[in-house]
Amino acid sequence: MAASGLGLSTSFLPGHDTLLRRRRPVAGSASASFRPVTAELGGAATELGRQLVEAVGVGLPCTVMSCGDVIYRSTLPHNDGLTITAPGVALALATVSYFWATPGVAPGFFDMFVLAFAERLFRPTFRKDDIVLGKKLGEGAFGVVYKASLANPEAAEKQGAVVVKKATEYGAVEIWMNERVRRACASSCADFLYGFREKKAKGKGADEYWLIWRFEGEDTLFDLMQSKEFPYNVETKILGDVQNLPKGIARENKIIQTVMRQLLFALDGLHSTGIVHRDIKPQNIIFSEGSKTFKIIDLGAAADLRVGINYIPNEFLLDPRYAAPEQYIMSTQTPSAPSVPVATTLSPVLWQAFPSLRTDSNLIQFNRQLKRCDYDLEAWRNLVEPRASAELRRGFDILDLDNGIGWELLTSMVRFKARRRTSAKAALAHPYFIREGLLGLSVMQNLSLQLFRATQKDYSEAARWVIGLMARSGTESVGGFTEAQLQELREIKPKKSSAQRNALASLLRVQRKIVRTINESMNELAADQRKSIWWSRWIPREE
């Protein structure tokens, strides 16, 4: 465009270097070079102009371009604004999505450094002397739980009963988790009021952590399931009224659906904020009389994937009756997340649909059978169904309602590979929870069911088929690939390594190295200073 504006060929225009080299000797005539050169100029003038142009080496049409003093590069208009380029935008988007993706590094920092401190300024605090301990509710390996009340009668009246857990050093983690939950998804778990460290005098043993919750109610899901009346004994609790239906599997199914929905909702709330409970079982689900919903308790074994805080797992095994086969045992500090959160460890549908699984001995037997069937629930069903007890039969009947939609959800939750287990969020979107059942599904709901089914497929089967054929290729029994199969494989050529792929590979290598280094230093830190856990500085002390 520059050349055409002057009617010059581009060969007249010197390179940038030449331009800069030539500028000094003709500095005095610099302004001439900027005079408009137009068609109105006569031939002599044009010739003069051409010479001038050649002399100074500038042919830019300064009338049509805002080029300023092109002779002196320093006087060119400065580009003060932000230059937006496609790679820049892509990088920015990648960075933003990395920091906001679950578990959410950016919201995590905001939560830890802003919300946590702001909240501390306003919430009520408690001391040991403010509390009168009552009856013991439970005793775990790392603490004792009491029902309690506040010593001040006025405050006690306002607050109602509370629950206090006096825990060992590991109580610090539980306080952390409860505070995180209270800020991020309060309705998922029992209402946490306050937690502090009680410093013991020298020689009086280790410090104790006190955790205080609102007393949610008398019954855990486990207690309710022990009753012969289950699930009818929760019907009025959660649905408010008795359903206008005869007693039977359809009515039971509705109650179980509601319990499951509440549970998955609570679990999804935890997962969305980066917390994996890791010990979901009926004993850790309490019925809240206040909100008329089931809530999760006991975050002592939970892992916070945002900041990499775990329980002290080497000294603690998750409840083997309910844990997934891999029984997540992570190092004390683990910056990397487990594949899919243990959303539905030993799916709660199982406990509810099959009353026989409510006793420890039957649960242990079920685990053994499932292991024998390679954790394949279909295989387990084939094994037990022919000689199933009436109770077990009833469980299958409930799950087979609506063309087996419940069974389908259940099999997607109980899988050996954690990666293939349905997450709490996906389970919540499953048509099992749609009241009218499968027949009442809208087009969109049907589409989402198809999508769900497609994502549940085991594509590793296809890979195994190819590998199997390749391994046996040329053997007499299999005879190797057919010509057509070979042709197909030939056509799937490996992608050539490109500059981008190499860059990505080195980026991944660097990332792995960083993670490894962090892991190593965290492990060292944990080994050296087991007792002085860095996050404990967030926990108030009662001196």
Ligand SMILES: Nc1ncnc2c1ncn2[C@@H]1O[C@H](COP(=O)(O)OP(=O)(O)OP(=O)(O)O)[C@@H](O)[C@H]1O
């Ligand atoms: N907020 C609450 N409201 C009412 N009851 C509660 C609450 N929190 C805990 N409980 C009761 O206290 C019992 C023990 O609580 P929790 O499971 O947190 O303690 P734990 O030390 O881990 O005990 P365990 O090892 O027996 O599970 C629960 O089974 C439940 O009955």
